[in-house]
Amino acid sequence: GESVGLHLPTLSVQEGDNSIINCAYSNSASDYFIWYKQESGKGPQFIIDIRSNMDKRQGQRVTVLLNKTVKHLSLQIAATQPGDSAVYFCAESMFSGGYNKLIFGAGTRLAVHP
């Protein structure tokens, strides 16, 4: 299926633990960042976003941290559940001329073990 040939970094955690997924972005001019979750055979699902004028944003069980100095983004998931198992992508965007695109990172596979 979707996982054939996929060589992603994998984070394995125990159910109930906190997870931290990291991402390095490429463009220092990027001003909008998003984390997406992708389950096997499905499209990317929005989790949380953050704009460049912030360094932290919290959602339900998720927190995104942005460090512009080192171009680093992280996603923290509290009390990880089996349903959190998926591939997580960070994406960056730069508003330019009114229209823009998302540039996706390579992805990290999160495996949650009971």
Place this chain on the structure above:
Amino acid sequence: EPEVTQTPSHQVTQMGQEVILRCVPISNHLYFYWYRQILGQKVEFLVSFYNNEISEKSEIFDDQFSVERPDGSNFTLKIRSTKLEDSAMYFCASSRLAGGSDTQYFGPGTRLTVL
């Protein structure tokens, strides 16, 4: 909750044939996008579309590709003469505002297999 829908879920075609992938964006969204994901790779931008015009396209989006919004609800991606390397998942996305200011929501994808 409104969502982006795509049809078909899986399309198998012979090399050299034309395919049309269909998308229905979220109804009050104004910006539309196509991305693709080759198996085992990351999601790649193809094209963005606003006000019945392409606003940006990647180098992948060559003359074999075209997009159209034939009516008020559908957004299509056409590949005129498919190649083996076009085999991928194709995702449609839409946003209410320009993507840098608003979230892009993705459809479930169409898996294109070129034989």
